[in-house]
Amino acid sequence: MNPANRQPDRAKSQHGDSAFKWLTLAMALVIFVLIGLIGFELLRGAQVSMHKFGWRFLVSSDWDPVNDVYGALPAIFGTVVSSLIALIIAVPISVATAVYLTELAPQWLRQPLIMFIELLAAVPSVILGLWGIFVMVPFLRDPVFPFLQKYLGFLPLFKGPTYIGSSMLAGGIIVAIMIIPIITSVSREILRSVPGLQREAAYALGATRWEVTRIAVLSYAKKGLFGAVILGLGRALGETMAVTMVIGNSSQIVASLFAPANTLASVIASEFNEATGPIYPSALFELGLVLLGVTVLVNILAQLLLKTFAGPSVKPQH
Amino acid sequence: MPATPNPATAATGLNFPAGTALTARGLSVHFGRNKVLKEVSIDIAAKAVTAIIGPSGCGKSTFLRALNRMHELNPDARMEGDIRLFGDDIYARGVEPVIVRRRVGMVFQKSNPFPTMSIAENVTVGLRLNGLRDKKLLAERIEQSLQMAALWDEVKDRLNAPAISLSGGQQQRLCIARALAVQPEVLLMDEPASALDPLATQKIEDLIVHLKKDYTIVIVTHNMQQAARSSDYTAFFYLGELIEFGPTAKIFTNPSQKRTEDYVTGRFG
Amino acid sequence: MTVSNHNWRKFKNAFMQTLTFVCAILVVLPLVLVFYHLVKEGFSALNWNFFTKLPKAVGEHGGGMVNAIAGTFILLLQAAIFGVPIGVLGGVYLSEYGGSKLNWWIRFAADILNGVPSITWGVVVYGLLVVPMHGPSALAGGIVLGMMMIPLVMRTTEEVLQLVPGGYREAAMALGIAKWKTTVQIVIRTALKGIVTGVLLALSRVAGETAPLIFTAFGNLGWAHKLTEPIAAMPLLIFNYAISPYDDWHRQAWAGAFVLLMLVLAINVGVRFLTRDRFKQKA
Numbered sequence: 001m002n003p004a005n006r007q008p009d010r011a012k013s014q015h016g017d018s019a020f021k022w023l024t025l026a027m028a029l030v031i032f033v034l035i036g037l038i039g040f041e042l043l044r045g046a047q048v049s050m051h052k053f054g055w056r057f058l059v060s061s062d063w064d065p066v067n068d069v070y071g072a073l074p075a076i077f078g079t080v081v082s083s084l085i086a087l088i089i090a091v092p093i094s095v096a097t098a099v100y101l102t103e104l105a106p107q108w109l110r111q112p113l114i115m116f117i118e119l120l121a122a123v124p125s126v127i128l129g130l131w132g133i134f135v136m137v138p139f140l141r142d143p144v145f146p147f148l149q150k151y152l153g154f155l156p157l158f159k160g161p162t163y164i165g166s167s168m169l170a171g172g173i174i175v176a177i178m179i180i181p182i183i184t185s186v187s188r189e190i191l192r193s194v195p196g197l198q199r200e201a202a203y204a205l206g207a208t209r210w211e212v213t214r215i216a217v218l219s220y221a222k223k224g225l226f227g228a229v230i231l232g233l234g235r236a237l238g239e240t241m242a243v244t245m246v247i248g249n250s251s252q253i254v255a256s257l258f259a260p261a262n263t264l265a266s267v268i269a270s271e272f273n274e275a276t277g278p279i280y281p282s283a284l285f286e287l288g289l290v291l292l293g294v295t296v297l298v299n300i301l302a303q304l305l306l307k308t309f310a311g312p313s314v315k316p317q318h
Numbered sequence: 319m320p321a322t323p324n325p326a327t328a329a330t331g332l333n334f335p336a337g338t339a340l341t342a343r344g345l346s347v348h349f350g351r352n353k354v355l356k357e358v359s360i361d362i363a364a365k366a367v368t369a370i371i372g373p374s375g376c377g378k379s380t381f382l383r384a385l386n387r388m389h390e391l392n393p394d395a396r397m398e399g400d401i402r403l404f405g406d407d408i409y410a411r412g413v414e415p416v417i418v419r420r421r422v423g424m425v426f427q428k429s430n431p432f433p434t435m436s437i438a439e440n441v442t443v444g445l446r447l448n449g450l451r452d453k454k455l456l457a458e459r460i461e462q463s464l465q466m467a468a469l470w471d472e473v474k475d476r477l478n479a480p481a482i483s484l485s486g487g488q489q490q491r492l493c494i495a496r497a498l499a500v501q502p503e504v505l506l507m508d509e510p511a512s513a514l515d516p517l518a519t520q521k522i523e524d525l526i527v528h529l530k531k532d533y534t535i536v537i538v539t540h541n542m543q544q545a546a547r548s549s550d551y552t553a554f555f556y557l558g559e560l561i562e563f564g565p566t567a568k569i570f571t572n573p574s575q576k577r578t579e580d581y582v583t584g585r586f587g
Numbered sequence: 588m589t590v591s592n593h594n595w596r597k598f599k600n601a602f603m604q605t606l607t608f609v610c611a612i613l614v615v616l617p618l619v620l621v622f623y624h625l626v627k628e629g630f631s632a633l634n635w636n637f638f639t640k641l642p643k644a645v646g647e648h649g650g651g652m653v654n655a656i657a658g659t660f661i662l663l664l665q666a667a668i669f670g671v672p673i674g675v676l677g678g679v680y681l682s683e684y685g686g687s688k689l690n691w692w693i694r695f696a697a698d699i700l701n702g703v704p705s706i707t708w709g710v711v712v713y714g715l716l717v718v719p720m721h722g723p724s725a726l727a728g729g730i731v732l733g734m735m736m737i738p739l740v741m742r743t744t745e746e747v748l749q750l751v752p753g754g755y756r757e758a759a760m761a762l763g764i765a766k767w768k769t770t771v772q773i774v775i776r777t778a779l780k781g782i783v784t785g786v787l788l789a790l791s792r793v794a795g796e797t798a799p800l801i802f803t804a805f806g807n808l809g810w811a812h813k814l815t816e817p818i819a820a821m822p823l824l825i826f827n828y829a830i831s832p833y834d835d836w837h838r839q840a841w842a843g844a845f846v847l848l849m850l851v852l853a854i855n856v857g858v859r860f861l862t863r864d865r866f867k868q869k870a
Contacts, residue, residue, distance in 0.1 A: 016767050092610070123795075134837065235702070291706070303698050419763040
């Protein structure tokens with residue numbers, strides 16, 4: 001091969017290189033297109049409702065398709081409360097499990113447990129919902145709810161009829177099951193990234209395993225664990241199918257956790273196909289917009305917390 | 319050709335029997351704010367082995383990579399000066415690094431055969447990806463390159479076996495065969511035997527001596543014996559500067575610089 | 588250090604060890620229970636008809652969900668055709684042309700997109716495709732799942748490409764191979780198993796997605812003859828059957844859930860074995 005017959009190749013490889021770079025860049029930029037598309041479509045769909053109800057939409061507790069009057073408050077309330085229930089259940093269990101998996105469990109048990117948790121994360125929401133309808137809700141209706149009422153019934157949260165089953169509490173529990181795997185596995189990554197030196201230093205002081213965990217690991221990983229929890233919150237707020245199937249789908253604001261409720265996602269999922277006229281679908285679009293705004297803000301917070309936490313590249317998973 | 323600013327080179331007054339393959343003039347390379355190579359001027363003899371020696375961090379690898387523009391893979395790298403390959407300015411406007419690298423091949427410290435390819439595919443990958451399709455020609459090149467790399471007899475019965483099934487020394491010779499297959503004019507070797515056992519090292523050294531009949535070879539090494547055994551010329555680098563350059567025998571027995579003497583006699587480095 | 592203090596510390600250690608173990612059991616318990624009930628209710632409802640017959644009307648026994656099984660695969664195929672090239676090539680950009688501020692923003696945006704609720708995607712594609720096309724369609728269902736795959740595939744592709752040792756890129760460049768050919772023929776080829784794994788995991792995730800399909804694919808009790816017609820999908824059928832008041836349909840829902848979970852878990856477990864020896868050979 002002499003330099004002369006390399007000439008034609010030269011132009012080709014140069015063009016090939018820049019063409020390929022631009023092609024891949026264009027594909028990477030599709031991410032921004034998708035974000036733009038989501039915002040644009042939701043805003044467009046919500047126009048009618050935004051125009052008609054204005055800011056009152058966010059604070060009005062009337063969700064009344066019959067009279068074509070819509071307010072997002074019951075759905076916002078349901079979303080916040082069910083997510084809070086989910087966090088109260090899921091956070092201690094998940095963090096404790098992550099601690100167990102990284103610090104306390106015997107080696108042989110770690111891999112199988114991790115595998116189980118990853119499989120739980122892979123169970124589709126609709127399947128958990130099915131299980132919720134036919135197994136969990138009947139179990140809650142009897143004996144769990146009557147039991148709670150008997151001992152905690154003095155609180156408004158545990159007053160009211162218990163025989164419905166499909167309820168705010170059922171929704172919160174099913175969301176907890178959905179978000180436990182993600183909080184656990186992100187927490188595990190965080191704990192694993194704690195430098196071994198920290199642990200050794202604590203062991204060298206004669207600390208027990210638990211003391212090492214508390215002193216060297218947990219205090220070091222606090223911020224990252226908080227990020228994991230916020231990431232879980234983001235998932236909880238947007239969780240749709242399983243909640244829709246067990247929460248009872250009633251847009252009301254009541255104190256009792258035994259009463260049916262609704263979340264932003266569950267209202268959309270259960271009512272969108274029946275929504276007619278110009279206003280009803282638009283109100284559902286606006287619920288979607290509220291949901292998007294809240295979850296995106298929460299996710300940004302979570303990502304910033306996780307990214308500024310030293311070390312781990314924590315990949316989002318579902 | 320511009321005047322040589324470096325007294326070390328000028329003083330040797332070298333006259334290469336087969337001519338000059340590469341000439342570097344005022345070559346400097348910066349990585350960000352670090353200047354790792356400082357105004358190096360040197361001639362590399364054609365069809366001979368030139369060894370680059372010096373303590374770690376002296377810029378010898380950077381120098382080698384500047385010779386086929388591999389340092390450009392690091393986005394922080396900046397280069398000044400002039401390098402000519404048989405008279406062609408390899409940094410001239412419009413000259414693509416890809417073309418330069420086809421003329422100046424390279425073998426690395428760690429053997430790196432492509433793990434998804436067979437032995438034969440590894441040898442021909444440079445040709446195939448540059449558009450050569452002729453099966454007969456490819457088969458010829460496989461045998462020819464493996465012969466030159468002294469690997470043919472060991473692998474001729476299993477050319478389609480995965481490349482990573484070979485031993486470490488064989489993998490490195492496969493990498494040499496892969497570099498030779500595109501028929502470069504110059505072969506750069508960056509510590510090609512530093513990860514190998516003595517026996518495999520011996521084979522690589524024999525191979526280097528054998529290859530200089532057809533190729534210009536530049537080898538970076540931290541192994542003084544290796545430089546003394548297998549090279550014709552030796553350049554000593556220290557802190558980014560070319561301290562001394564000359565026939566290997568002279569550098570090792572009668573260096574003109576104190577620092578060279580200290581280094582080759584093992585007083586530092 | 589007194590003896591009682593020491594004993595107290597030892598007790599605390601043992602107590603925490605037990606407590607965290609109990610929590611781990613609580614985490615695993617739902618999976619075990621879901622699995623138990625799916626096998627008990629679902630497996631017994633499975634038969635030949637389930638895989639070969641169309642759904643029957645209310646009140647009639649028997650029938651199956653062959654159209655939903657096929658529909659799920661058709662939706663996944665469309666999603667892959669739409670989402671995989673974009674995701675993989677975008678991941679290539681992030682890994683091979685990385686280093687800039689832009690890449691940080693792309694990664695960040697992809698991570699945020701991964702957190703967008705699935706129902707939101709459904710609403711967006713409803714406005715984007717279903718309204719202009721005057722009705723739900725298989726196409727809209729495939730596209731919504733494909734969109735959801737893009738950020739997932741992009742991030743995993745980037746990750747596995749970065750595991751490819753830099754030495755391979757250097758070796759190829761030193762042979763005078765153009766960068767894009769190096770990327771396609773050497774880097775991507777070396778990481779192919781990992782990329783395929785990422786794609787399969789993304790597919791297994793969207794395979795179970797229901798919320799985005801409710802207003803896009805919509806569901807269909809028979810066959811969809813064109814991509815512009817509504818199409819059945821297993822998750823949709825499971826949802827519709829589960830919230831119906833009929834025992835027959837409940838049985839079908841269990842059976843469908845069993846099959847769907849087997850599909851999803853098979854992919855998840857399968858890729859774990861596939862990737863067990865990834866990059867094990869010394870680089």
